[in-house]
Amino acid sequence: MKLTTPHMGTVEYLLTDLFARLGVDYMPPPPTTQKTLRLGLQHGPEFACLPLKLTLGNLIEGLDEGADATLMVGGCGPCRFGYYADIQRRIIKGLGYDYEAIVLEPPAHDFRQFVATLKHIAPDKSYRDIWNAFKTGFRKAQAYDRVDRAAIETRCYETERGATDRVREQAQALLAKTWSHHEVIEAETAALRLFDEMPRRDVTPLRISLVGEFYLLLEPFINFDIERYLGERGVWLERSVYLTDWIGPGTKNPVGGHPDEEVARFAAPYLEYRVGGEGQATVGHTVMARLHGHDGVIQLLPFTCMPDTIAKAILPTVSEREDIPVLTLIVDEQTGKAGVHTRLEAFLDLLVSRRRARAAASA
Numbered sequence: 447m448k449l450t451t452p453h454m455g456t457v458e459y460l461l462t463d464l465f466a467r468l469g470v471d472y473m474p475p476p477p478t479t480q481k482t483l484r485l486g487l488q489h490g491p492e493f494a495c496l497p498l499k500l501t502l503g504n505l506i507e508g509l510d511e512g513a514d515a516t517l518m519v520g521g522c523g524p525c526r527f528g529y530y531a532d533i534q535r536r537i538i539k540g541l542g543y544d545y546e547a548i549v550l551e552p553p554a555h556d557f558r559q560f561v562a563t564l565k566h567i568a569p570d571k572s573y574r575d576i577w578n579a580f581k582t583g584f585r586k587a588q589a590y591d592r593v594d595r596a597a598i599e600t601r602c603y604e605t606e607r608g609a610t611d612r613v614r615e616q617a618q619a620l621l622a623k624t625w626s627h628h629e630v631i632e633a634e635t636a637a638l639r640l641f642d643e644m645p646r647r648d649v650t651p652l653r654i655s656l657v658g659e660f661y662l663l664l665e666p667f668i669n670f671d672i673e674r675y676l677g678e679r680g681v682w683l684e685r686s687v688y689l690t691d692w693i694g695p696g697t698k699n700p701v702g703g704h705p706d707e708e709v710a711r712f713a714a715p716y717l718e719y720r721v722g723g724e725g726q727a728t729v730g731h732t733v734m735a736r737l738h739g740h741d742g743v744i745q746l747l748p749f750t751c752m753p754d755t756i757a758k759a760i761l762p763t764v765s766e767r768e769d770i771p772v773l774t775l776i777v778d779e780q781t782g783k784a785g786v787h788t789r790l791e792a793f794l795d796l797l798v799s800r801r802r803a804r805a806a807a808s809a
């Protein structure tokens with residue numbers, strides 16, 4: 447079996463490591479490009495949300511490169527993500543591809559099914575082997591997520607453009623060499639120290655929370671690499687979703703640092719129920735942003751995303767009552783980089799002028 451999967455943020459690090467431990471022949475698809483998007487648009491349903499189209503394009507490109515099996519994450523409602531795997535299987539089979547479509551339930555959703563699927567992919571491995579591989583591989587993926595977090599919290603202070611990216615690459619290289627649990631922990635400590643040791647500008651950066659739909663937050667191709675763009679303009683960022691928090695068992699979110707229950711509690715005065723995806727979390731993180739003294743919030747969502755459209759309808763009220771500016775960016779295949787950057791620049795100008803006005807008022 448030669449297995450391929452779609453791209454999504456740091457998922458490739460997790461899967462490369464996990465499948466190496468399980469002895470599975472894994473090949474990530476080619477990097478996501480305009481060609482990937484074109485394939486997704488050409489074969490995906492027009493009404494589907496953008497992540498379905500892009501991940502469909504990834505799978506087709508992976509199969510074209512020689513894979514004979516695909517792995518797609520399943521999921522539960524109430525949003526369309528749970529249907530992706532089946533819709534994509536039907537579309538790709540309809541195109542005439544002969545391959546095995548495997549669906550992996552996230553461990554947070556159905557751990558038994560998750561392990562059973564890994565056993566199907568790696569039949570020679572015992573359940574103990576699979577558990578050990580997952581435990582260490584997942585801990586390593588958390589370390590990659592922590593490196594990403596350190597990068598978005600550091601880039602605004604860098605004294606030389608690109609310095610954070612170079613340190614991030616060094617940090618990832620340290621992690622890539624690890625195999626045992628102990629090595630992962632040691633490398634993570636060393637990797638995070640690299641960020642602490644970077645020379646820093648003495649500035650008080652704007653602080654912005656990035657909230658919204660998980661795929662858009664995690665995948666730089668489709669969010670126009672917003673983290674790098676804002677970081678290079680001197681903005682400190684807090685991202686509401688990290689891959690391992692999202693797929694991992696438990697609700698504590700050790701990388702992002704805000705447990706689901708805490709986020710839901712802050713959302714509750716505005717949105718009491720889970721509405722699927724990150725809908726409720728988007729509202730909760732926006733309220734929390736104000737309490738943490740952030741200057742603003744940017745919500746990212748794909749066009750037609752049901753959960754974050756609900757959140758979008760609520761955010762103007764949250765923004766007014768909590769006194770925190772919110773910029774919503776809705777992304778689809780027509781969205782252009784220049785338009786997004788123009789709106790971001792205007793938002794940053796607004797935040798800077800609010801800061802000045804506050805400083806003047808308290809002087």
Ligand code: SF4
Pocket residue numbers: 495496497525526527659660661722723724748750751752753754
């Ligand atoms: S959260 Fe929104 S964009 Fe993402 S899969 Fe669900 S409906 Fe689609």
